Amino acid sequence: MKEILYRSTRGGASGVKASEAILQGLAEDGGLFVPETMPVLDVKIEDLAGKSYQEIAYEVMKLFLTDYMEEDLKYCISHAYDSKFDTEEIAPIRKADGAYYLELFHGSTIAFKDMALSILPYLMTTAARMNHITDEIVILTATSGDTGKAALAGFADVPGTRIIVFFPDGGVSPIQKKQMVTQKGANCKVVAVRGNFDDCQTGVKNIFNDKAVKKEMAENGFRFSSANSINIGRLVPQIVYYVYSYATLLSRGVVKNGDPLNVVVPTGNFGNILAAYYAKLIGVPIGKLICASNENKVLFDFFQTGAYDRNREFMLTSSPSMDILISSNLERLIFRIAGDDAEKNVAMMNALSKDGRYEITDEMKVQLSDFRAGFADEAQTAEEIAALYRDADYIIDTHTAVASHVYRNYCSETGDTAPAVIASTASPYKFTRSVMTAIDKKYDAMGDFELVDALSVLSGVAVPRAIEDIRSAEVLHNTVCEIAQMEDVVKAFLGLK
Numbered sequence: 001m002k003e004i005l006y007r008s009t010r011g012g013a014s015g016v017k018a019s020e021a022i023l024q025g026l027a028e029d030g031g032l033f034v035p036e037t038m039p040v041l042d043v044k045i046e047d048l049a050g051k052s053y054q055e056i057a058y059e060v061m062k063l064f065l066t067d068y069m070e071e072d073l074k075y076c077i078s079h080a081y082d083s084k085f086d087t088e089e090i091a092p093i094r095k096a097d098g099a100y101y102l103e104l105f106h107g108s109t110i111a112f113k114d115m116a117l118s119i120l121p122y123l124m125t126t127a128a129r130m131n132h133i134t135d136e137i138v139i140l141t142a143t144s145g146d147t148g149k150a151a152l153a154g155f156a157d158v159p160g161t162r163i164i165v166f167f168p169d170g171g172v173s174p175i176q177k178k179q180m181v182t183q184k185g186a187n188c189k190v191v192a193v194r195g196n197f198d199d200c201q202t203g204v205k206n207i208f209n210d211k212a213v214k215k216e217m218a219e220n221g222f223r224f225s226s227a228n229s230i231n232i233g234r235l236v237p238q239i240v241y242y243v244y245s246y247a248t249l250l251s252r253g254v255v256k257n258g259d260p261l262n263v264v265v266p267t268g269n270f271g272n273i274l275a276a277y278y279a280k281l282i283g284v285p286i287g288k289l290i291c292a293s294n295e296n297k298v299l300f301d302f303f304q305t306g307a308y309d310r311n312r313e314f315m316l317t318s319s320p321s322m323d324i325l326i327s328s329n330l331e332r333l334i335f336r337i338a339g340d341d342a343e344k345n346v347a348m349m350n351a352l353s354k355d356g357r358y359e360i361t362d363e364m365k366v367q368l369s370d371f372r373a374g375f376a377d378e379a380q381t382a383e384e385i386a387a388l389y390r391d392a393d394y395i396i397d398t399h400t401a402v403a404s405h406v407y408r409n410y411c412s413e414t415g416d417t418a419p420a421v422i423a424s425t426a427s428p429y430k431f432t433r434s435v436m437t438a439i440d441k442k443y444d445a446m447g448d449f450e451l452v453d454a455l456s457v458l459s460g461v462a463v464p465r466a467i468e469d470i471r472s473a474e475v476l477h478n479t480v481c482e483i484a485q486m487e488d489v490v491k492a493f494l495g496l497k
């Protein structure tokens, strides 16, 4: 099999093995690792029909992680996708009102981040062993609400690792916050930042790129890595469920071999939809990639006009995991449509950090023809939840509702009748207040956990373990810091001066 090596989107590194890229997280020049050449599936998609999630995971991940030994990769997969998930299917596909909802929230923290973060700790500790790393790995994570808990759950008490999570104070749902601040594990630290998600993400990137900190870390036996979707080890496991979706819908007779399957993704940092794009590039017959935004519709405007412009008000919405104005993973797409030209990409990324905006060329725009974009405002999001409950007796979360609304608009505007998979990225139990009040305003009078019980009655779905666990859990983390103090918090946790 052909070895796949990685390079930075900013030109500073090439020939990097998958395990090294996973260990580093972000390239030293501040760029993101991308495959130097895109692999292609070496089995026919119809041969994957009816295969288990774990089997398909291996077929996909082996293409990208070529320096991992077969037995190591299979070990990582079987330990990640096990009874932590509340269904053997791992990612069940549920039909409702003519669309296929790919439920990516059956893992231990009930959001789609579990799909990658239940395997990333295994991939990372394996990579450390392969590369004879003895330093303690310090995972720095910025979260808009879901990555934080999923990463904590994955890395808690994993020997040789520590994890620090920064979340925007007041910018996550009550359940998301409670999930994080009750996290156990001596190697875990959770910090609220007085800023928004972009501030957290930029703060983390700055610590990563600070040479002095890096030196001090190395002298004390530490090295940083990332659990954000800037890490290629997050992205690769996310490709799997798009391959799985096609194979599964093929076995159910929903798609015929080779027919396009559209994919609709509620988007924030552009990781999930980029994984769908990668699935298409490795040979899965995916049709349109439909990017759904909430009121922070910087990506909608980008696909509409070719100009990426973050100079606008940051909105706090009922889909907080998509409250993002700087979508990190878009850089991987920009690099690709610039013809893998690091210089062009750097010019745009510099413009983004200096002026908050850049514009792509017409030549680049042409290559975005597989993408479509739409957005849902707060009222449309709530109406989508209510309508699907009313018409199909199916309750979805706010993020999924954004995508579902965008999908229905897309269908009526284009008349496209190809089947579509909507990435259902979180359990409604994570956003109970928004979900329940969308169905009926009267629920707003209830407390957070009363709402949980009411949702269970309404949906007929048992309260997930992840929610039961935090009902009475003790708050263990109460650090709040200013944006400028993030570095000091990291140093203090590591016992550096």
Ligand SMILES: *Cc1c(COP(=O)(O)O)cnc(C)c1O
Residues within 6 Å of the ligand: 111, 112, 113, 145, 146, 147, 229, 266, 267, 268, 269, 270, 271, 272, 273, 321, 322, 399, 425, 426
């Ligand atoms: C993270 C997240 C998203 C956005 O995914 P990206 O990969 O950042 O685009 C959407 N919905 C939920 C529930 C999430 O947790």
